[in-house]
Amino acid sequence: MGKRILVQRRGRGGIQFRSKDHLKIAPARYPQDGMDNLMRGVIKEILHEPGRHTPISLVELENGQEFYYIPPEGVYEGQEIQIGKGAEVKTGNVLPLSEIPDGSLVCNVEMRPGDGGKIARRSGTYAIVFSHEGDKVILRLPSRKEKLVDARCRATIGVVAGSGRIEKPFMKAGIKYYHERTHPKRWPVVRGVAMNPVSHPHGGGSHKRPGKPTTVARTAPPGQKVGHIAARKTGRAKRRVATKR
Structure with missing residues (x-):
């Protein structure tokens, strides 16, 4: 049985996703x-x-x-x-x-x-x-x-x-941590391919790749709604070469 992924926990709400209005x-x-x-x-x-x-x-x-x-x-x-x-x-x-x-x-x-x-x-x-x-x-x-x-x-x-x-780098992860605490989001952001299969639909495998198409429907449930949501197209555009007639 898998666990609730980040988008599900963010949608449910909680103190860690709440804006610090004070x-x-x-x-x-x-x-x-x-x-x-x-x-x-x-x-x-x-x-x-x-x-x-x-x-x-x-x-x-x-x-x-x-x-x-x-x-x-x-x-x-x-x-x-x-x-x-x-x-x-x-x-x-x-x-x-x-x-x-x-x-x-x-x-x-x-x-x-x-x-x-x-x-x-x-x-x-x-x-x-x-x-x-x-x-x-x-x-x-x-x-x-x-x-x-x-x-x-x-x-x-x-x-x-x-x-x-943006010209001054953070240099230390601790400084970045306190900087991100002022925003209503979780930090650091971990890639889905770096997780286990129970933690994310893109997790698992012997290589850091999703292993399946990453496009997902707009009406997908929260546990599946990661990747390219309702994408019209993905990847590089094909280069068209004009041919002489």
Whole structure:
């Protein structure tokens, strides 16, 4: 009789898969104020939130409202920022995409007007305002793909802070362990082919290979749902050679 594999235990839930909410400061979202008018605010504090790879800034608006947002590189405590229509195209300011010129680097871009920011929030990432087409804007995402979004969506001018994070190696497994503890997942991640047959569908055998096709149906039960789930195709694409007629 086999044992419950990791995906089954993760689906059941438990303390080891629970997010450590007591370490969280607050969601980083744009305020609803400033959608149709110009608001000014001051960066009161730049904080570190465990589990978030970017800094987080506390901003106080001129009406007394406070919110947290993801700061770009170059901002500092005490800096005055502008939010909304008519704001200057300056690092740290939040503008609708319709007022940002082509070729600008932006981060924390909204996918829908008023959702608070969804795109390019990771440290060192940014999107490029590629072109304007009426009430739509074409964005070039960090993945180099292009996306069409509403011109009313807001974005922060600049590149997300903390870009040098991936340049420093962990060096020790203990440091990596405490780093991963802030996330609701198990670490280290073990390959299925390195396990015993009772622990994983890919386990066992005299060699480190699955020994069978790794594609699995979308409707498979949790004990089988590992590998390439509902894959349209796997492996390398066949190279087609043109022939002369």
